[in-house]
Amino acid sequence: MDKYEKVYPIAKGSLGPITKIRRKKDKEILVCKEIDVGMLTNEQIGSLVEELEFLANTRHPHLIECLDVWSDLKAKKVFIVMEYCEKGNLHELINDYKIENTRIPEEFIWKVLKQVLLGMQVCKSYEQNSSKTHALTPKKILFDGLKQVKLAYLCLEKDLEQALDLPLNIFAYLSPEILTNSQNSEKAKVWSLGCILYEMVTLDRLFNDDTLEKIAEKICKGNFEGTFEEHYSDELCKVIKLMLNVNPELRPSISEILSHSKLSICAKNTISSGNNDYPAIEVGFVESTPIETYEDIVQDISELSLDVPRRSSEFLRDSFLFMDYSMNQKPVLYLR
Template sequence: MCEAFKNNYQLCEEIGRGKFGTISRCFHPISGSFFACKTIDKRPLTDPTDRECLENEPKIMTLLSPHPNIVKILDVFENDDSLSMVMELCEPFTLYDKIVQRTFSDGEAASLMKQLLEALSHCHKLGVVHRDVKPENLLFDGRNNLKVADFGSAVWLPEGRCIGGVVGTPYYIAPEVLMGREYNEKVDVWSAGVILYIMLAGVPPFYGESAAEIFEAVLRGNLRFPTRIFRTVSPEAKDLLRKMICRDVSKRFSADQALRHPWIQNGGESAEE
């Protein structure tokens, strides 16, 4: 831990873990406020790609701040051995914690998806691809606003360019990533579509008993809406899902296009309502 951090903050209990580091609560005596501190031990990170992500994360978060649906970064402390990022403190539960308890109505899901798409649209306009959009990385502030967190896998993508590298989490990873192709920011839209499907259905669209089986299901991309599960879900919601979870990247919606979809615009209400 950097001495400069210790001079400004008091480290409290651990509250979570990210891809590269631990997240703890910390206290700022001058303001009397609590924040979250992500601390990364740089010494085990020998892979150049991991080192690059480590260096990029605070820069990317600073570029993206402030945005109402992205976790705000406040301070960065670094020495030869560690990196500490002080961020706003969110609630101790994630969207994943909510999803495992129940399914969501069209209105609830549309409200949350709009916030996620607003954040992704902001990222993409600034050339940032998150690459690991999943419920565990979606937090909430004290007013229950959704906040995108953990930019440890994020990269800058120059306009009109593509990137490579298999990054992501099995259920949410886009097929073009698994196929080893170059890809663009629409991988985040695929992941967001999978999250929307799970919010409405309570199950993922592509399932397997192992990571390999999940990957096979994602590559097949056979999107189905079982009547038993989707009987209360509107046709408009299904239409948006088809356009977000679309294997053909050229036809897949961008975050901006998804935001303009009638289901999002109408807060999850169907045309009949």
């Protein structure tokens, strides 16, 4: 912590405080997330190691960047420094519009949809190998100073079979297939994003009731009240309804939604492979966290548990179409 100075507390998370900090060398404002590893099970410690490995080795314009991480073995704590999103989160933005009794502009909704999908795309392969829910909620969609989307990834969610233990503000965004058979997939996250889009156009949460059991029943039946067609275009309404199809087989994938004309990516940012176009996303190691230091930290965290599940990073390689070293001598990885 010698490299940083505390500014003020931001929030009190379930696993430890979140603090606004200032990096001494350049005065940049960042966020430090403290995790009390003593509160975690062996399996959760394993998940923490995996998520830190993913975050420390992945850079994406719409994913919160992990800048530094260290552990205190004696105190059994892990400290994660991440970029600060000064414009808050989508939950706060929706509440602001609700208080002002005004509608969120449609063009902004399309922009958020596109940027969230691009962030989800880089996380897709990791999540498919995970037994966690990784539910997407409005509070996990943050905005930087330019109001660009940044997904807050690190979550340590409950196992799929423990979904009923989740708080309402996460549970309400789970898909029918997660609640009925613990099936986690890309389509489950598409459902969550559909719920968020519905909330953006109506300014109300899609599924509400006085018990989780009643909410689960509504989710599984796909029953929801309220209309938004009169305020937004047919194109946007159709996309939202497709994303909220209770049958995951009929729900569009991330790439299918990105292919929509409203979300089409300009030619200079795409590459071609056969008949498919893929968005070019630059991914690289976080320069401020040397890999040697990071490996030591992972080892420290692992030593806090006698039996930490470990997986290789094959999902990173499997996620990419090919590597191109021609741009500024830095590897550029193109996503499938």
